[in-house]
Structure formats: structure tokens, C-alpha cells
Amino acid sequence: MKFYFEKRKALSVKAVVLVPVVSFVVSLLLTAVILFIFGANPLATYAAMFGGAFGSGRAFTETLVKAIPLMLTGLGVALAFKMRFWNIGAEGQLAMGGISAAAVALFASPWIPKVILLPAVLAGACLAGALWAGIPALLKTSLKVDETLTTLMMNYVAILISETLYYGPWRDPNGFGFPGTAPFPEAAWLPRFAGRAHIGLVFGVILAVALWIVLDRTRWGFELKIIGNSQASARYLGISVERNIVMAILLSGAASGLAGGCEVTAISHRLQQGMSLGYGYTAIIVAWMAQLNPIAVVFVSLLMAGLLVGGDQVQMMMGLPAAMGLVIQGMILFPMLAGSFFTEYHIKVVRSPKAAVAAGGAA
Amino acid sequence: MNEQHESGSFLVEMRGISKSFPGVQASDGIDLRLRYGEVLALLGENGAGKSTLMNILSGLYRPDSGEILVGGRHVTISGPRDAAALGIGMVHQNFMLVDTMTVTENVVLGIRDLAFIPDMAEIKRGILELSERYNLKVEPDAFIWQLSVGEQQRVEILKLLYRNAEILILDEPTAVLTPQEAQELNHVVKRMKGEGKSAVFITHKMEEVMSFSDRVMVLRKGKVVAGKDTKDTNPRDLAKLMVGREVLFQLDRKPFAPGSTVLELRDVCARDERGLPALSGVSFMIRAGEILGIAGVAGNGQRELSEVITGLRKASSGSISINCVDFTGKSPLEIIRSGVSHIPQDRIAVGAVGDMSVANNIAMKGYRSKPLSFAGMLRPRKILELARKMIDSFRISTPSPETRVKFLSGGNIQKTILAREIESCEALLIAVYPSRGLDIGATEAVRKELIAQRESGRAVLLISEDIDELVTTCDTIAVFFEGRVMGIMPAAGAEIEEIGLLMAGVKPGTEASA
Structure with a gap:
């Protein structure tokens, strides 16, 4: 009996659903091996992780706190990837969103009526994220500059700008030397609904649904889909490729900017160190695991947030290195990428006839 | 494989080959025999199963059932490398060449027992010798991107000859050639035949069957409908066998009144x-x-x-x-x-979007206005309605309007484009x-x-x-x-x-x- 890979002739719905699920199980198995090497009982570890992430109301709200930025950045990244624009700059766009939110909240608040202060702060965050993504988009569409490099490098620029600001000119004089700005006025705080979980969750869910409707049901979404699949076809059909890519990437950056805005207005109430735990990079995993489907992003970001929070628990309860949560995250992506092969190919089993002579030996 | 062989034995024998894809029976119990030194034409419409059958012989697909004999021995062909070891080589419709490499590099690419540091001068000599012998003019140091389509095809054929292929499979070789180049290809095939090599070529052009082949096998819907010596047949009969009905060679038209x-x-x-x-x-x-x-x-x-x-x-x-x-x-x-409507030259990369559905492809001109969209929103039901109408009137053969275009045959992709462009055509x-x-x-x-x-x-x-x-x-x-x-x-x-x-x-x- 022999196994072969053969290209599928039609799309299999079963494969599209099963592949992510099976990939996830495979990654758990692979991680179990690593846990075993570290002397931990994999089952107990997973149980501790699950309990730490979803086991109590408090645990769950903490998972939500981490899911919100993953959701927003994940949606932004998924939209960009749908356009075949490899935006790996969500981290920087998030940072710029945080900076811009802080600027509005701290310095423009005296001139803005209280009722619209929070919307103005968040709008500032979106705008900054959009601009930060718009620069690589324009460079790409006008000068064909590779976006993977520009978006990645602009992450460092954004993060360093934020550090410069909260270590330097924006540092709170009453902050006992702690690196961070003064707290925002309360009118600029994003309301929380349970524990630290805040209404950024609503933004994430609304954005996911809106994005799904835009991509699936609108004329603009139809054009984006055509561009994402074939720019040559789009041009031939009279669709403006460059303008639409720039618009989509502005939207992508705005989503990540909003994530940064929510972080500073809901969690820290100031711009300070540790605003992002690498959400913008994890967003890439989220987007791929969700197969760029906006609705799936919502659930995948909950799962990934659970891994992050549960990973912390593992450190505390099982005495494992804190990096184990990140290891598991990384272990998820590989089977996912390998698994996507099976949506295009399937395995064919052949029972070799008794009289058959293997052909390899000749030549 | 050049040993003496008694008459009546076959170089290749495929027995009862069946192969199905979801929704399609591409091969249905096909028997094929290829004699030593023979050129066999496989004739059939798009989707008749010609390419599938040859992809099985060249190791790209595995049959669901049936057996293959080469030189009288049962063989299992599990990949192009096995096929090459048996002396079987295929020139695909879309060439498999690396654009940025030279002719010589492309010819030896993928040869397993190549030295770690190949003697390129020696290889080049071999290529020139082959190109002389078969009158396949190529410049060994030219890069593939510098070559015309006809020249690229010569490189593909050289690749197979360099690997000592005894059985050449040519998939619609003349589709991309000028009439003169097609003539030259015919000479090359004749010369190879003179050396005892055999060839199978896939086509749907009658003239080629008549001028290239010794024998012709007509396929329709995955089945063999006829196998004849070429000299005993004529284009009109073949066309009828292939399509299953009389074909109009003349088109009715009104007098010209511009x-x-x-x-x-x-x-x-x-x-x-x-x-x-x-x-x-x-x-x-x-x-x-x-x-x-x-x-x-x-x-x-x-x-x-x-x-x-x-x-x-x-x-x-x-x-x-x-x-x-x-x-x-x-x-x-x-x-x-x-x-203005436009049916572009490149129907796969430009004319249609392979990963989108037939219905969406049909809607790609009309989506901008009523009835397919309204106030910026698409109306999926109207799109589906239009698609069903078009699939019907243009006889697009597709499992459903939601099937992705890339799963259709070339002819049906073209009909999809045609449907969209004609539906939206107003002036030109x-x-x-x-x-x-x-x-x-x-x-x-x-x-x-x-x-x-x-x-x-x-x-x-x-x-x-x-x-x-x-x-x-x-x-x-x-x-x-x-x-x-x-x-x-x-x-x-x-x-x-x-x-x-x-x-x-x-x-x-x-x-x-x-």
C-alpha cells in the first residue's frame, strides 16, 4: 500500500473546516512532547492553562482583555492579507494609535467637550494607525517598495517614538520617575463592563461583522476580492487597483490604531511601557488561523488570548518557564501552515497489484 | 528499450484505466495501445479526458483502477521521475521552464544523477548534438525569457530527448505555434519516429491528426469512441466522432450591411x-x-x-x-x-478570477449597477439569477453557479467570459x-x-x-x-x-x- 498526494479538483468544505481543528490538535500533541521533555505532565498543564484562561469569571475577563486587541489587530491584518498586502506592521500601528490617543486625551482635552472627548480620542487613534499603515501602502502602490520590509521597520520607529515620549517630554512629573505619561482625564476612559474587560470588545465584534458584510455583500468588497485574487483581472475590469489597496490598508491600519487607543484608554489610562504584549505580531497568527475570515477572527482571538493568559498560569502553577505560552503559540502556526496544504491536496491510497514492478529501479 | 521485439507487442499498453474527480468521470475504462515507432493522436473535445489519461501515463495522476504495461512489463508509475525512468516524457501545455535560467540549465534541471559540479561544457555539447540531430534550433546559453514560445517548446522537447525519452507525450503542442513552427514540429516528430521513438499527441485539430499521426484514438466523455489508422479516416468523420453530431463548417450570416x-x-x-x-x-x-x-x-x-x-x-x-x-x-x-467589451488574450490570468465563483465572474461587469447591485450593496439573488440564465444560454458546463471558475475546463472558462462580455456589450x-x-x-x-x-x-x-x-x-x-x-x-x-x-x-x- 502506498500513499500519494494529489491536487484536489474541487474545494472540499469538509477540509476547510477540519484542517484548522486537526492542526490545532496536532499542535497540542507537539507541545505535549515539549512539556514532557521539561518534566511536566502535559494533561495537567493543559488543564491548568484552560482553568487559568476560562475557569473563573476573573480569569475569563482577563482573557477578554487580551482578546480585544488581538481581535482588532487581527481584523486589520486579515483585511490587508486578503489584498495580498503583507502588513506585518500592526504592532507599530497599534503603538501609533496609543500615542495619538494619549496626545488627544492629554493635550487637546481642554478644548474638547467632555461628551465627545472619548470619541475624539479613539478617532485620533484610528487616524494615526491609518496614517502609519498608509505610508507603506503609498510606497508600495506608487514606487513598488516591498511592504513587508517597510511595515516591519516602521514598527520599531513607532515603538521608539512612544518610548521617547513617555521617558522624555510626556513623562508625568508626579509619576515618581515611573516611565509613563500623566493619567488621562476620566472623560477619556473607555468604560469597563466586568473586571478589566471593556467595551472595546463591542468594537471588535461590530468591526468583524461590518467587515464581513463589506467583503461579502458590498460592491466595494467585491472589487477588493477581485483585486486580492488577481490585479491583472481587476485592471482589465476597470477597477482602480492602487486606490483600492490604499483605502483597504488605511482601514487595516485604523483597526490596529483603534486597538492601541482602547489599550491606553481602558487598561492603563495613560501611555506607558508595556502597552502591547506583541499583539500586532500575534495578530498575524490570528489572521491566518482564521483563514482571513473576519467572523472567525473573533473566536480565534479568544483562543489565542486564552493561551496567553493560561500560559501565565502555567508559569505560576506548574513552575514552567513563562515562555511556554509563546512556545505553544508558535507551535500552533506550523501545523496550520502545513495543514493548509490539505485544503489544496488530498491523500490517495493505492494498493499495489501483486504483479507490479516498482518503476524506480530502471534508468 | 531498444531490444528487438516481435511484431504485435506494444511499447505501452494501458488497460481499463478509470479515474474520477468529484462530479466527473474523467476516464472510464480506457484501453490504449502504442506501438513501437508510432505516432498516436488522441483526439477529443475539451474535457473528453485526453489530458487526464496522459497525466496518468506520465505519473502526475494515479488511476482509480486499471493497469499499465511498458515494454510488456507491469509498472506502477508514481511520479514523473518513475515515468522518466521508463522513458516516458511529457511536454505540457504550460511549459515547465525556469525563466531566469539558461536553456542548458533548464535541460539538466531535475536530473538526479547529475554530478555535484556538472560539466556544463560537456552538457552543452550534448544539447548541441541533439539539436543538430533533430533540427531543433536552440541557443544553449540563451535565457528562457528571451525565447519565443516556439523556442521554449523546443527546449521542452530537448529536455525529454536529453533524458533519452522513448515515448513523448505532447499536450496540444501546436496551440501556441505559428503555422511554420507547427510544420517544423511535425518534421521533428517524424525524425524521432525514424529512430524508433514513439509519440502520443493530444489535439482537437483535424488537420494535425491527418498530417502528424499514424493512428488516431477519439475520446468522448472519458470513453474511447473510435480507434483507427489515420489513412482510413477523414476530418469530417473524425469531427463527427469527436462531437457526437454533425459539425457546421459554414456559418449562417446575413449579407454585410455596415x-x-x-x-x-x-x-x-x-x-x-x-x-x-x-x-x-x-x-x-x-x-x-x-x-x-x-x-x-x-x-x-x-x-x-x-x-x-x-x-x-x-x-x-x-x-x-x-x-x-x-x-x-x-x-x-x-x-x-x-x-466596449473585451475578451482578453489571457483568459485564466486576466479574463477570469479563478478563485471566485462562476456567478461572480459573470457579474464582474454588471455589478456596478442595477439590478446586480443597489446603493453599494450587491444583490446575490439577482447575481445568481443572471448566472443561471447565462449558464443556460451559453451552455456553460459547471456543477453549479457557485463552483469556482478554476475548476472548469478551458472552454467553459472562455464561455463564462464570453457570457459576461456579450451580456454587457453595447457598442464594440x-x-x-x-x-x-x-x-x-x-x-x-x-x-x-x-x-x-x-x-x-x-x-x-x-x-x-x-x-x-x-x-x-x-x-x-x-x-x-x-x-x-x-x-x-x-x-x-x-x-x-x-x-x-x-x-x-x-x-x-x-x-x-x-
């Missing part, structure tokens, strides 16, 4: 990607109810011509007007809005090689649609390499050579030889050599 001018080009010049002149002072006009054909060997500015008219390429000088309005330098969208239809690679049935459908457009008072620009197609379909023929119009003549009574000479750049009366 109306007002729809498209007019005046002294249009344009450059290609490399900045070289592609069009030099092109002037012609097409009237309502007229089909103007552009004859010429591919690569003489035809693609650029269609792109300039549709706004995809800027004209460097000259003017283009549609219905007496100047459209020079206008955007593709403005030109589409003026009622530009068709670039619309029947290239299509079988008789689909070709007939395409030509009928072009004539229907003419009959309803639209102007049609038909770019084609097939002189027979131009003469039977067009009212007027313009011959292109190196981006220039060599001559314009009425199609009725046009001399095919004269068109051929003009296509080669020879003006009548001035020819220097035959």
Missing part, C-alpha cells in the same frame, strides 16, 4: 513593456454590423492593439474614437462605460484569440456569438491567428506585421496565400524569396 463608424483609430503608436515600438501608425475603422479581423502571427502588436483600445495601455501618439467621441488616453472604466466587442485552445463545439459557439453581435448591429474586432476562422467569420480582414497594418481587404474572396504573405511582412509584388 452602419455608422463605431471604432476609429488614426495613426496610433504604442510601446511594449520593454519600451520598444509595438504599434506604428495603425489606422482602421470598424462600422456597426461589421466584424473586422486582425490577421497576423502572434506577437506582432495584437495584444498591444487590444490594450490600447481598452485603455489598459497608453497610446504614445494618434487618436482613438468610439462612436465619434475621442477616447484617447481615457481610463479602462470610461471605455467600458462607453459600451474586442475578441483576442477567442477560440484558441477550444474544441470544435466551443469554437463553433464562440464564432456564432460573434456573428450574433454583428447581426444585432455591434462592431466586432476579432484578433486571430487562424486564417480559416478569419475568412469564415469576418467581413473585413486587416493584416498585421510588426505593429503595422500591411493591408485591409474584404474577407469574401480573400486569397489565403495573399494573407499569409502579408503576415510574413511581404507586400504582393515585392517578394524577394518564397
Whole structure:
């Protein structure tokens, strides 16, 4: 009996659903091996992780706190990837969103009526994220500059700008030397609904649904889909490729900017160190695991947030290195990428006839 | 495999080969026999199962059932490498060459027992020796991207000869060739036959069956419908076997009665990607109810011509007007809005979006306005309704309107594009090689649609390499050579030889050599 890979002739719905699920199980198995090497009982570890992430109301709200930025950045990244624009700059766009939110909240608040202060702060965050993504988009569409490099490098620029600001000119004089700005006025705080979980969750869910409707049901979404699949076809059909890519990437950056805005207005109430735990990079995993489907992003970001929070628990309860949560995250992506092969190919089993002579030996 | 063999034994024997794909029985118990030193033509319409059968023989697919014997031995062919070891090699429709590497490098690429540091001079000598023996002219140091399609095909054949292939499978080898190149290929095949090698070639062109092959096997819907010696048959019978009904070689049409001018080009010049002149002072006009054909060997500015008219390429000088309005330098969208439809040369990469559904592909022109969309929102039900109507009236064979276009055959992809472009056509239809690679049935459908457009008072620009197609379909023929119009003549009574000479750049009366 022999196994072969053969290209599928039609799309299999079963494969599209099963592949992510099976990939996830495979990654758990692979991680179990690593846990075993570290002397931990994999089952107990997973149980501790699950309990730490979803086991109590408090645990769950903490998972939500981490899911919100993953959701927003994940949606932004998924939209960009749908356009075949490899935006790996969500981290920087998030940072710029945080900076811009802080600027509005701290310095423009005296001139803005209280009722619209929070919307103005968040709008500032979106705008900054959009601009930060718009620069690589324009460079790409006008000068064909590779976006993977520009978006990645602009992450460092954004993060360093934020550090410069909260270590330097924006540092709170009453902050006992702690690196961070003064707290925002309360009118600029994003309301929380349970524990630290805040209404950024609503933004994430609304954005996911809106994005799904835009991509699936609108004329603009139809054009984006055509561009994402074939720019040559789009041009031939009279669709403006460059303008639409720039618009989509502005939207992508705005989503990540909003994530940064929510972080500073809901969690820290100031711009300070540790605003992002690498959400913008994890967003890439989220987007791929969700197969760029906006609705799936919502659930995948909950799962990934659970891994992050549960990973912390593992450190505390099982005495494992804190990096184990990140290891598991990384272990998820590989089977996912390998698994996507099976949506295009399937395995064919052949029972070799008794009289058959293997052909390899000749030549 | 060159040992003596008694008569009656076969080089390749495929017995009861079946292979199904979801929804399609591509091969249904096919028996195939190939004798030593024989050229076998596999004839059939698109989707008849010719390529599937040959992909099985060359190791790309594995059959669901059936057995294969090579030189009388049972074999299992699990991949192209096994096939190569058995002396089987295939030249695919889309060449498998690395553009940025030289001919020599491409020829040895993938050879397993190559030295770690190959002796390129020695390899080059081998290639030159082969190219001399078979009269396959290639420059060993040229890069693939510098070569014409015909030359690239020669490299593909050399690749197989260099690997000592005894059985060559050619998948529609002449679809991309000029008539002269096709003739040369015929000589190469004959020479290989003279050396005892065998060939299977896939085609749907009758003339090729008659001139290339010793024997012909006709496939229809995955089954063998006939196997005959070529000398005992004729094109008309073969066509009937292949399609399963009588084929019209003549098309009904009303007398030519042109109306007002729809498209007019005046002294249009344009450059290609490399900045070289592609069009030099092109002037012609097409009237309502007229089909103007552009004859010429591919690569003489035809693609650029269609792109300039549709706004995809800027004209460097000259003017283009549609219905007496100047459209020079206008955007593709403005030109589409003026009622121009375009069936592009590259139907897979440009004309259709493979990963989107048939219904969506059909909607790709009409989605901008009612009834397919309203206030920026698509109306999926209306799109599906239109798609069903089009699938019906253009006889697009697809499992459902939601099937992705990439899973359809070439002919059905072309019909999908045709449906969309004709549905949205109001003034001018530009068709670039619309029947290239299509079988008789689909070709007939395409030509009928072009004539229907003419009959309803639209102007049609038909770019084609097939002189027979131009003469039977067009009212007027313009011959292109190196981006220039060599001559314009009425199609009725046009001399095919004269068109051929003009296509080669020879003006009548001035020819220097035959």
C-alpha cells in the first residue's frame, strides 16, 4: 500500500473546516512532547492553562482583555492579507494609535467637550494607525517598495517614538520617575463592563461583522476580492487597483490604531511601557488561523488570548518557564501552515497489484 | 528499450484505466495501445479526458483502477521521475521552464544523477548534438525569457530527448505555434519516429491528426469512441466522432450591411513593456454590423492593439474614437462605460478570477449597477439569477453557479467570459484569440456569438491567428506585421496565400524569396 498526494479538483468544505481543528490538535500533541521533555505532565498543564484562561469569571475577563486587541489587530491584518498586502506592521500601528490617543486625551482635552472627548480620542487613534499603515501602502502602490520590509521597520520607529515620549517630554512629573505619561482625564476612559474587560470588545465584534458584510455583500468588497485574487483581472475590469489597496490598508491600519487607543484608554489610562504584549505580531497568527475570515477572527482571538493568559498560569502553577505560552503559540502556526496544504491536496491510497514492478529501479 | 521485439507487442499498453474527480468521470475504462515507432493522436473535445489519461501515463495522476504495461512489463508509475525512468516524457501545455535560467540549465534541471559540479561544457555539447540531430534550433546559453514560445517548446522537447525519452507525450503542442513552427514540429516528430521513438499527441485539430499521426484514438466523455489508422479516416468523420453530431463548417450570416463608424483609430503608436515600438501608425475603422479581423502571427502588436483600445495601455501618439467621441488616453472604466467589451488574450490570468465563483465572474461587469447591485450593496439573488440564465444560454458546463471558475475546463472558462462580455456589450466587442485552445463545439459557439453581435448591429474586432476562422467569420480582414497594418481587404474572396504573405511582412509584388 502506498500513499500519494494529489491536487484536489474541487474545494472540499469538509477540509476547510477540519484542517484548522486537526492542526490545532496536532499542535497540542507537539507541545505535549515539549512539556514532557521539561518534566511536566502535559494533561495537567493543559488543564491548568484552560482553568487559568476560562475557569473563573476573573480569569475569563482577563482573557477578554487580551482578546480585544488581538481581535482588532487581527481584523486589520486579515483585511490587508486578503489584498495580498503583507502588513506585518500592526504592532507599530497599534503603538501609533496609543500615542495619538494619549496626545488627544492629554493635550487637546481642554478644548474638547467632555461628551465627545472619548470619541475624539479613539478617532485620533484610528487616524494615526491609518496614517502609519498608509505610508507603506503609498510606497508600495506608487514606487513598488516591498511592504513587508517597510511595515516591519516602521514598527520599531513607532515603538521608539512612544518610548521617547513617555521617558522624555510626556513623562508625568508626579509619576515618581515611573516611565509613563500623566493619567488621562476620566472623560477619556473607555468604560469597563466586568473586571478589566471593556467595551472595546463591542468594537471588535461590530468591526468583524461590518467587515464581513463589506467583503461579502458590498460592491466595494467585491472589487477588493477581485483585486486580492488577481490585479491583472481587476485592471482589465476597470477597477482602480492602487486606490483600492490604499483605502483597504488605511482601514487595516485604523483597526490596529483603534486597538492601541482602547489599550491606553481602558487598561492603563495613560501611555506607558508595556502597552502591547506583541499583539500586532500575534495578530498575524490570528489572521491566518482564521483563514482571513473576519467572523472567525473573533473566536480565534479568544483562543489565542486564552493561551496567553493560561500560559501565565502555567508559569505560576506548574513552575514552567513563562515562555511556554509563546512556545505553544508558535507551535500552533506550523501545523496550520502545513495543514493548509490539505485544503489544496488530498491523500490517495493505492494498493499495489501483486504483479507490479516498482518503476524506480530502471534508468 | 531498444531490444528487438516481435511484431504485435506494444511499447505501452494501458488497460481499463478509470479515474474520477468529484462530479466527473474523467476516464472510464480506457484501453490504449502504442506501438513501437508510432505516432498516436488522441483526439477529443475539451474535457473528453485526453489530458487526464496522459497525466496518468506520465505519473502526475494515479488511476482509480486499471493497469499499465511498458515494454510488456507491469509498472506502477508514481511520479514523473518513475515515468522518466521508463522513458516516458511529457511536454505540457504550460511549459515547465525556469525563466531566469539558461536553456542548458533548464535541460539538466531535475536530473538526479547529475554530478555535484556538472560539466556544463560537456552538457552543452550534448544539447548541441541533439539539436543538430533533430533540427531543433536552440541557443544553449540563451535565457528562457528571451525565447519565443516556439523556442521554449523546443527546449521542452530537448529536455525529454536529453533524458533519452522513448515515448513523448505532447499536450496540444501546436496551440501556441505559428503555422511554420507547427510544420517544423511535425518534421521533428517524424525524425524521432525514424529512430524508433514513439509519440502520443493530444489535439482537437483535424488537420494535425491527418498530417502528424499514424493512428488516431477519439475520446468522448472519458470513453474511447473510435480507434483507427489515420489513412482510413477523414476530418469530417473524425469531427463527427469527436462531437457526437454533425459539425457546421459554414456559418449562417446575413449579407454585410455596415452602419455608422463605431471604432476609429488614426495613426496610433504604442510601446511594449520593454519600451520598444509595438504599434506604428495603425489606422482602421470598424462600422456597426461589421466584424473586422486582425490577421497576423502572434506577437506582432495584437495584444498591444487590444490594450490600447481598452485603455489598459497608453497610446504614445494618434487618436482613438468610439462612436465619434475621442477616447484617447481615457481610463479602462470610461471605455467600458462607453459600451466596449473585451475578451482578453489571457483568459485564466486576466479574463477570469479563478478563485471566485462562476456567478461572480459573470457579474464582474454588471455589478456596478442595477439590478446586480443597489446603493453599494450587491444583490446575490439577482447575481445568481443572471448566472443561471447565462449558464443556460451559453451552455456553460459547471456543477453549479457557485463552483469556482478554476475548476472548469478551458472552454467553459472562455464561455463564462464570453457570457459576461456579450451580456454587457453595447457598442464594440474586442475578441483576442477567442477560440484558441477550444474544441470544435466551443469554437463553433464562440464564432456564432460573434456573428450574433454583428447581426444585432455591434462592431466586432476579432484578433486571430487562424486564417480559416478569419475568412469564415469576418467581413473585413486587416493584416498585421510588426505593429503595422500591411493591408485591409474584404474577407469574401480573400486569397489565403495573399494573407499569409502579408503576415510574413511581404507586400504582393515585392517578394524577394518564397
